[in-house]
Amino acid sequence: MTATEGTILTSADLAGNGVHGNDPDVHGKFGRFGGRYVPEALIPALDEVAAEYEKAKTDLDFLREFDHLLRTYAGRPTTLTEVPRFAEHAGGARIVLKREDLTHTGAHKINNVLGQALLTKRLGKRRVIAETGAGQHGVATATAAALMGLECVIYMGAVDCERQALNVARMKLLGATVVPVTNGSQTLKDAINEAFRDWVTNVDHTHYLFGTVAGPHPFPEIVRDFARIIGVEARRQMLELTGKLPDAVCAAVGGGSNAIGVFHAFIEDEGVRLYGYEAGGRGLESGEHALTLTEGSVGVLHGARTYVLQDEEGQTIESHSISAGLDYPGVGPEHAWLKDTGRATYEGVTDEEAMQAFALLARTEGIIPAIESSHALAGALRLGRELGPDAVILVNLSGRGDKDMGTAMKYFNL
């Protein structure tokens, strides 16, 4: 029996469960990363969100309501699936997937949006805005907004609207307004800029339901806390399944929410290695990638100090990935901190490697993963060969691949 079935819940068992290790300091800093670099007009709103969240995160009623939604609406706990046929290609290491693809809406994003939608109601606001890249966070936000009767506006790069037309239609069906963003690179980073512009204009009645562990304080902490249920469950389930903790945890990193979500419960477990896989795109040499942590430099983007893909004068360099969800030239500050402290290791996985892993999981296990998650799968294949057949590797399968079939049809000539 797991702790979520019938036992009396304490705050430590609940998702987003209040105070835990590795919280940022009073200025929202993880070491030298994070903080707030935003127009002064937004400071009171960020303070308001931070103050309300401080109350909410130790409020058992709030945590119970969140937990209830996760179980009865999002479909938690998600199961683990061991994938032996897939693992044959990883030097025989055991590979176990955390099935976030089985949640309602098909990706881990639902965890964060349900938490923040509840927070929006606590804040007394009636409208939510969000940015989206692949459309997963937009769909999740539109879903939570529909569920809770909130007005919803989604900003999405015009290029992304085209590559993810199905998700645009889903958001519209869910009652959201989708605004294509046509400035800059017309992708996720520009959608974030536009959402901030909306927020500063409408902040009195609007919550910016930020979709990843980036951005100004307190977003990196809030989004992490609402996503960390992934690792909390997986840690317990791994102990049940294998009798021990995994040797390594693998996750894809764009902004970093699914990776932090699965890493966080393992940070204190020294024997568990943490691996984040960024989008190597067409390869480092091509210049077309999203290798923010592995090849970027420290700077400020979207309100936080973190690693950024930037030129020598601080202009953001446009990223590339076959996966819209990883196509982002920044990354959450806590990842920057985990990299610098050496607690987590970050590597690149190319479009090609990710697509091979995508197809391999489908053929060997009957699971079509999101292309984002396929980066973690490709990383696990590589890592398995390094660690050898005794290794047990947990992979966060952050989302399902239905949304990626257009890309797959083109890529594989299906």
Added chain:
Amino acid sequence: MTTLHAVFDKARAEDRAALVGYLPAGFPTKDGAVAAATAMVEAGCDVIEIGLPYSDPLMDGPTIQDAVHRSLINGTRIADVLRTVEGVAKSGAATLVMTYWNPIDRYGAERFARDLASAGGVGTITPDLTPEESEPWLAASKEAGIDTVFLVAPSSPDERIARVAACCTGFVYAASLMGVTGARETVGAAAEGLVKRTKANTPLPVCVGLGVGNGAQAAEVAAYADGVIVGSAFIRRLLDAPDEKSGLAAVRELASELARGVRR
């Protein structure tokens, strides 16, 4: 080189508000920006803010975004920004750089402050640098002898205004409304109250920006503020002009109208 201090002293002596004009470097062209800013000074701007074009201008509205995007496509670099400052400072206006923080962070705070001072710049406006993160920039600016200007907004509580104002040396930039840059039909109703609250917290001059675009609005703001800041309206004139010559004539005309406004 004209200092901000001298500008506000002079305006006060003439019983008027100062007129501050904004243009991004490299827009409409590298030389065109110097020519346009010089025309603005000749027609009555006391202070010029030269925008440092940045890829992610998250507090700017469509007009400035458009101009900045064109400037970046033109290949504008920080060296060009500094050359623009040098060219504009020759016109006799106090010349500032307005920039998001990351370009300075990357260039090096001390190096940027020093190079800006060498180019004849008198300070910076940093719209996304919060007091919490300002220490390196305040130190570098002090060392180089340039002014620092930060923003307050209608949403800022009094204690926050005091904290921001404590980081400012030249003047305090009061955002007239909650929103992004861009001319609007009316100046935010919150502006006057914000100026009052700011003045209660600092002896520094307080200038109002965001949404001011014509002489009548300039006059309205000049009645309670020490300076009136206009950006998007100048850019709009340049964007709409069929050629460079008529663009210059249009910004000159707008600057004259605004200069009459701040003297009403």
